[in-house]
Amino acid sequence: MSVQTTITVTVQLFAGAREAAGRGTLDVVLSDNGTIGQLRRALSEQHPQLAALAPHLMFAIDTRYADDHTAVAEHAQVAAIPPVSGG
């Protein structure tokens, strides 16, 4: 019998992502040693109201942009970043 270890990551949400979720953070469960790519899929599956936006999100870990191959640690500061439009 294999035991799948999971972690729970709290994702900060901004702009359209925050409005779609109706709140500023969401918890996402993913396998230990999970990546941003897995987080993106898990976010869609566990929070369907974000499924349409998920492919367009960037993610940041500890205030730096991270790509889909970046590993996610449990206590990292993770943020979902819709396309920016400052200025």
Add this chain to the structure above:
Amino acid sequence: MSVQTTITVTVQLFAGAREAAGRGTLDVVLSDNGTIGQLRRALSEQHPQLAALAPHLMFAIDTRYADDHTAVAEHAQVAAIPPVSGG
């Protein structure tokens, strides 16, 4: 016997040209139907204190830059323009 008709042109002077001449205008005598090129030479000959600067001067007629082929009329507003350095 041929009669050479001449005109007298008053040339406004600016910046280094004004300082070299010690005054704001100079009169230059040149042949009727003279050009800016002839004015440039006449200015050097008749006012040797401007001889060193003359090759570097631009000239304006009635507030527009004129080249050496441009004809000079007697009552035109002629100005000698050293290399500019605004700004």
Add this chain to the structure above:
Amino acid sequence: MIRLNHEPIDPAELCESVRSARAGGTVLFLGTVRELTGSVRTEFLEYEAYQEMAEKMLADLESQARQRWPIVECAIVHRLGRLEPKTVCVAVAVSTPHRADAFEAARWLIDTLKQNVPIWKKEHGDRGAAHWVHPGTC
């Protein structure tokens, strides 16, 4: 100097904060909330930021610009909150010994800021419609 808050942007203060007797050229860029985008009228914009990350990125933009150009002083300011048309929403000021560098650095700073920094704006139209603006529309 970087600043990201709800306070009005003062162009004169920015100019004086970067001007210097060592800098012959100063360039100030001001971004202004437009009233019309095509034929669509804007009632107001609402700006929001991921404050912590945006401040770090603005400071990093300043560092990068200082490495690329001989900058004497540099200021990057972005305003947040509800802004009506004709309000200044963003400003970049750069001073350099010679003007070409000030133009290039200011242009690079505002272009890069708009591409990368986590700041968003929501456009509220005059018929109650509202949407998050996508990149490249302004």
Add this chain to the structure above:
Amino acid sequence: MIRLNHEPIDPAELCESVRSARAGGTVLFLGTVRELTGSVRTEFLEYEAYQEMAEKMLADLESQARQRWPIVECAIVHRLGRLEPKTVCVAVAVSTPHRADAFEAARWLIDTLKQNVPIWKKEHGDRGAAHWVHPGTC
């Protein structure tokens, strides 16, 4: 708007004179009297113009820029007389719907102004030496 006189240049006034709810981008260039050119210290500069011709040429520059770029408002101001280091000697302000045009137009205006317009400056050094500045030195 063009202006060529002995009055101090007010950056805030210039910004407000060109900003518009129709113009998302405003670029202000300020030329400042430098204290040092290489290792040579400037005590003050003295600016002189062929006023009538320079004013016509500045107005013509504005017209040309308005033909090349979608300019909403434009201001070109040059100061004359004795100016100490850190004083603003020249300013160009341009507003356009989108920022790229404002940067390009402002850059073209100041570059062309410095090449063509009959304005001269005499540099007075700190040891009493003085000379008329040649193009391309600033």
